[in-house]
Amino acid sequence: MSNKENMKKIILLSISILSLSSCVTLPETGQKKLLLTSVDQENQMGTEGYKEVLTKSKLANKLPAYNVLQRVGSRIAAVTGQSDFKWEYNLIEDKQLNAWCMPGGKIAVYTGILPMMKTEAGMAAVLGHEVAHATLRHSGQRMTQQLGTQMVLGLAGMSLNNSPYQKELMAAMGAGATVGFILPYGRSHETEADMIGLKYMAEAGYDPREALEFWKRFAKVTEGGAPPEFLSTHPGGATRIRNIQKQMKTMTKVYQQAAQQHGAGENL
Numbered sequence: 001m002s003n004k005e006n007m008k009k010i011i012l013l014s015i016s017i018l019s020l021s022s023c024v025t026l027p028e029t030g031q032k033k034l035l036l037t038s039v040d041q042e043n044q045m046g047t048e049g050y051k052e053v054l055t056k057s058k059l060a061n062k063l064p065a066y067n068v069l070q071r072v073g074s075r076i077a078a079v080t081g082q083s084d085f086k087w088e089y090n091l092i093e094d095k096q097l098n099a100w101c102m103p104g105g106k107i108a109v110y111t112g113i114l115p116m117m118k119t120e121a122g123m124a125a126v127l128g129h130e131v132a133h134a135t136l137r138h139s140g141q142r143m144t145q146q147l148g149t150q151m152v153l154g155l156a157g158m159s160l161n162n163s164p165y166q167k168e169l170m171a172a173m174g175a176g177a178t179v180g181f182i183l184p185y186g187r188s189h190e191t192e193a194d195m196i197g198l199k200y201m202a203e204a205g206y207d208p209r210e211a212l213e214f215w216k217r218f219a220k221v222t223e224g225g226a227p228p229e230f231l232s233t234h235p236g237g238a239t240r241i242r243n244i245q246k247q248m249k250t251m252t253k254v255y256q257q258a259a260q261q262h263g264a265g266e267n268l
């Protein structure tokens with residue numbers, strides 16, 4: 001095929017994909033976003049990506065923190081109202097300060113971040129935030145915005161494992177340093193995930209003040225040496241803490257109205 005024919009084919013494909021994809025209104029924020037990927041596509045990639053990471057990782061599912069993770073994870077999952085997610089929660093033996101949730105509700109927590117989480121509620125703060133990235137379809141938005149149409153075209157009819165963009169896709173889904181390719185979230189995505197994550201945490205019955213404590217501990221890490229992986233993809237800072245503080249009154253009310261109050265929960 002000549003280059004000209006190739007180009008024509010790519011343009012036609014782009015147009016058909018653009019017409020198939022639509023401006024989606026996200027229920028959590030009411031915002032309209034253009035997404036080149038469908039929920040099904042994102043969830044399928046999330047499932048494949050998750051399997052890939054798990055086969056390459058050492059699981060730490062015999063630790064007591066694993067049981068805590070199941071409990072916190074399912075409580076957060078329950079308040080999201082995501083019926084098309086097939087939730088899974090795994091603890092990975094790894095010193096990285098890292099945690100993420102891939103599309104479709106595929107959660108991983110690394111043992112390295114447990115001391116920083118400190119309590120069950122600290123874990124709820126991180127999971128709430130990561131789950132919010134997934135329910136707000138930030139990975140789909142990242143694939144659309146940052147990696148562009150060409151990548152989505154490369155995806156058409158292709159599984160994640162055969163895609164030449166596998167690493168980029170995994171990074172867009174949140175696996176970050178795990179695949180050796182850091183793709184940080186933008187500030188607006190971070191703020192959204194903070195706000196919705198805080199709401200999830202409070203609705204799940206965890207004291208939202210513990211989120212503030214977690215992000216303070218997290219910000220302190222920046223003071224010494226190289227930033228950990230979680231920090232490379234999740235910028236910290238005073239603005240984040242101030243924004244969370246502003247929500248505290250509202251979120252305390254949400255927490256008090258939750259079916260059960262677990263406070264800070266168990267220590268990790």
Ligand SMILES: [Zn+2]
Pocket residue numbers: 129130133185189190193233234
């Ligand atoms: Zn984030």
